[in-house]
Amino acid sequence: MNGITYVRGDATAPHGKGIKIVAHVCNDLGGWGKGFVLAISRRWGEPETAYRRWHRERAHNDFGLGAAQFVQVEPYVWVADLVGQRGIRTGRSTGVPVRYEAIDAALGLLADEATARGASVHMPRIGCGLAGGSWERVEPLVVRRLVQRGIPVTVYDFGA
Numbered sequence: 001m002n003g004i005t006y007v008r009g010d011a012t013a014p015h016g017k018g019i020k021i022v023a024h025v026c027n028d029l030g031g032w033g034k035g036f037v038l039a040i041s042r043r044w045g046e047p048e049t050a051y052r053r054w055h056r057e058r059a060h061n062d063f064g065l066g067a068a069q070f071v072q073v074e075p076y077v078w079v080a081d082l083v084g085q086r087g088i089r090t091g092r093s094t095g096v097p098v099r100y101e102a103i104d105a106a107l108g109l110l111a112d113e114a115t116a117r118g119a120s121v122h123m124p125r126i127g128c129g130l131a132g133g134s135w136e137r138v139e140p141l142v143v144r145r146l147v148q149r150g151i152p153v154t155v156y157d158f159g160a
Helices: 036-043 046-056 100-117 135-145
Strands: 004-008 020-027 068-074 077-085 120-123 153-157
Touching: 004 135, 020 036, 020 100, 036 046, 046 068, 046 077, 068 100, 077 100, 100 120, 100 135
Parallel strands: 004 153, 020 077, 020 120, 120 153
Antiparallel strands: 068 077
16 A cells, blocks of 8 residues: 555545645646546636647746646635646657656655645646556656655546
8 A cells, every 4th residue: 555545536636625736737738628637627618728828928927847737616626737747748759648657756846835725636647647657657656756755646547
């Protein structure tokens, strides 16, 4: 046991009481339109709007690999955009867009935010869908950055 709770379900409908932060990995291109972000946008409009503005105004803010943005979507629910993906995968791509060091840095910011708010963290297997990452590499980052700081983490596997 590593301290992460694994459940089947939808990470955009986080379980439990208190303040919850739904975390996901996004790219550094300002693209929002495939993968888990579609589930986020079906439930809430604010995260996509905020992410696109954050990217558009990047010359004047911290947008980039390793950054994190927090958007309140309900009285006790926030969405965390973690920039942990360099570009996107295309038909001509070689390699994968995931950047583990950026996910690690963004998880550190998420840990600070969760601690400050007394929040639990809820996520799919971040960085492992369109970003092409391996959960075997991401999970230890989640444990080190969040679980070891006493932050409750639930990972959702969508489906039955």
